[in-house]
Amino acid sequence: MKFPIVLILIFSTLLYSNVYEVVDSFNKKNYQGVIEKTISIPDPGSETAGYYFLYRGIALYNLEKYSFSIKTLEQFISVYGDRADTDLALQYLAMSYYKLENSVKAVDILDKLTYSKDKNISNTSMELAKKIIETKSTSHDLKKLLSKVTNKKLYKSIKKEMKSLDLLVVLPLSGENSSGGNDLLRGMNLYIEKNKGKFKKKIKLDVINSESSMVNMVKKVTKKVENGKYDLVVGELTSKFSGALAGITSAYKIPLLIPVASQKILSEISENIYQLSSSSYTISQKVAAYAIDSLKYKTFAILSPMSSEGKEASDGFITKVQEKGGDIISQEWYFDSTKLSRQLKRIRENVLILDSLDIQDYMEADSIKTIPANGIDAFFIPIDFEEIQNVTSQFAFYNFNSKLLGTFGWNDERELYKVRTLIDSLVFGDESSYSTNNLEYREFTEDYREKYDLAPSRLAIKGYDILRLIHRELLKSEDIKSALKDLESYEGISGRLEWNGNRTNQNVELFKYSRSKGIKKIEYTETPLDSLAPLDSLNILNTDSLSIPK
Structure with missing residues (x-):
């Protein structure tokens, strides 16, 4: 922020003509x-040297070299503290501290300037100090300032703001992931704007742009949490970035809400990490349970990308299949979804249980077309939607007479329609989603379109719902950590949240795709194993009556 500068110089007292060139450059905004x-300060301690220091310090501020500006202006103030333009130097010094996110130092200086004889400096200092207190000071900063400020108006402003909730939001607002980051932030801002004045505590958003860079994110967040205390952190988008962020917030014992990253291990980093999305592991487990309980499938093969998401999804699926007594006949991994022939051949061999003499006969192209591989009930393929066409086309060639199962990567009806003849009766899982029949959802979409002239994305809905969760559930308690720990479920407009002490959303929805009906939701609730009847209560044959054949 720049303010008009009125510098009254009595040039008749100047000893060096070069000062006129400095003034001329400054007035032309040629700060460099x-x-x-x-660079060279003549006669240090003289009045002329004072002008050099002052102009140099302000020029450095305008060039956004705030650390150098502070050093130069503090030199000026220490030597020329009794000059009429000292207050101007102090104001720029305060603004330099503010730009370096040292709110305490900035407000402390501005507080003293509210008593300046220069009404312009006095008024603008009051305005600036209030703005910093209301928008950029954490509760930790405010506690420090409470014992420093002497202006009664600023003291009242600090007392009022100490009741606020300090929320640090970390998102990619530029770079390759910026679209999602900006969508989520727009949703958050819309909720605050729409519910202004309705909060038990004022919610203060301090936003960090990670720039889609891990290094930049770590540097920025570490600096923020070192300089001020936050009640809650929200971020990031991807599992890798969220994992790094979780490491920082855990070290400072600040609760972290992760909006969309889905790796199960994130919430295991510390007891203060909470995931709003269902993990790949949880989704895969529910798909497996439904396949065995409702579809009566018993045998499975897995084709998965060699990625952390693919491994987690496969682990969840295998665990549940084994728990329910099913069999994994074959499992294969891939790096490139356009080249799956080797993996699919090996699965076909395992399914047909071929010995080395039969392989050549049964793996010829003509044999593949005429002899289906009937040994498995379903293929589990946890892929991204971008790979759907590549995988399904190759899968069809190897003549597997099996149904397909998947996770959230399959939830794209446009992509599924392109391969509809190959995926009939596909079943897949996804996290809980919004209902377009929800009245509040409809109001949100109307407000969003009106404000941003855009249709809200899934991330925009999630951002809105995060603030709704904080407002309606977490602010009920004076302690955010306790509120998060005690929260078991929440019905949001973006879907249902079920933590149940797990800190990763356990709510999963299942869907079925058919050529005739498209994607339709499946109603299913898994029956816990411990609720099944024990073996001795079942009507089974008494083995005591059997004789052992000789």
Whole structure:
């Protein structure tokens, strides 16, 4: 923020004509020229040298070199503290501290300037101090300032703001992931704007742009949490970035809400990490349970990408299949979804249980077309939607007479329609989603379109719902950590949240795709194993009456 500068110089007292060049460069906003002309300070301690320091310090501020500006202005103030333009130097010094996110130092200086004889400086200092207190000071900053400020208006402003909730939001607002980051932030801002004045506590958003860079995110977040205390952190988008963020927030014991990253292990980093999305592991487990309980499938093969998401999804699926007594006949991994022939051949061999003499006969192209591989009930393929066409086309060639199962990567009806003849009766899982019949959802979409002239994305809905969760559930308690720990479920407009002490959303929805009906939701609730009847209560044959054949 820049403010008008009124510098009254009595040039008749100047000893060096070069000062006129400095003034001329400054008035023309040639700040780099000012720096170059003030490299050498003549006669330190003289009035002329004072002008050099002052112009140089302000020029450095305008060039966004705030650390150098602070050093130069503090030199000026220490030597020329009794001059009429000292208050101007102090104001720029305060603004330099503010730009470096040192709110305490900035407000402390501005507080003193509210008593300046220069009404312009006095008024603008009051305005600036209030803005920093209301928008950029954490509760930790405010506690420090409470014992420092002397202006009664600023003291009241601090007392009022100490009741606020300090929320640090970490998102990619530029770079390759910026689209999603900006969508989520727009949703959050819309909720705050729509519910202004309705909060038990004022919610203060301090937003960090990670720039889609891990290094930048870590540097920025570490600096923020070192300089101020936050009640809650929200971020990031991907599992890798969220994992790094979780490491930082755990070290400082700050609760973290992860909006969409789905790796199960994230919530295991510490007891203060909470995932709003269902993990790949949880989704895969529910798909497996439904396949065995409702579809009566018993045998399975897995084709999975060699990625952390693919491994987690496969682990969840295998665990549940084994738990329910099913069999995994074959499992294969791939790096490139366009080249799956080797993996699919090996699965076909395992399914047909071929010995080395039969392989050549049964793996010829003509044999593949005429002899289906009937040994498995379903294929579990946890892929991204971008790979659907590649995988399904190759899968069809190897003549597997099996149904397909998947996770959230399959939830794209446009992509499924392109391969509809190959995936009839596909079943897949996804996290809980919004209902377009929900009245509040409809109001949100109307408000979003009106404000941003855009249709809200899934991330925009999630951002809105995060603030709704904080407002309606977490602010009920004076302690955010306790509120998060005690929260078991929440019905949001973006879907249902079920933590149940797990800190990763356990709510999963199942869907079926058919050529005639498209994607339709499946109603299913898994029956816990411990609720099944024990073996001795079942009507089975008494083995005591059997004789052992000789």
